Amino acid sequence: LLYALLHLSGFEDVSMEEVKNFRQWGSKTPGHPEFGHTAGVDATTGPLGQGISTATGFAQAERFLAAKYNREGFNIFDHYTYVICGDGDLMEGVSSEAASYAGLQKLDK
Structure with a gap:
């Protein structure tokens, strides 16, 4: 699906x-x-569930950078983070922890 x-x-x-x-x-x-191998791929994947955690980190980083650098009329960091995952990813504990963290931090982008 990604490709x-x-x-x-x-x-x-x-x-x-x-x-x-x-x-x-x-x-x-x-x-x-x-x-680095294919344009548009922002992170290397490996173990199941890792992508969800990576996406959570990307969303947290976007929020941090936006708070630090964005100014009125100059939204340098203003993007959404998407993740593609399957049922195998969702059965891993790390994905539950990442989803819980994202909810706790109210990561809505």
Whole structure:
């Protein structure tokens, strides 16, 4: 799903040919996305549930940076954080902890 969305969003690294080469040796679309390997992939994934924790950290960082650097009329940091996860991710304890933390901190972006 990630690579299809990147392709449809216009990322040149992720051509239809690369989407068809999903999980093939040497392709830009590995089974576990890697930061720095494919444009649009902001974090390397690994263990199940890790992506949810990473997204929570990204949202917390955006809030911190916005509070520090944004000024009236100059919203430098003003973005939303999205995560794609599956049922396996949600069965891991780390994802529950990350979701609980996000709710406690009221991370709404």
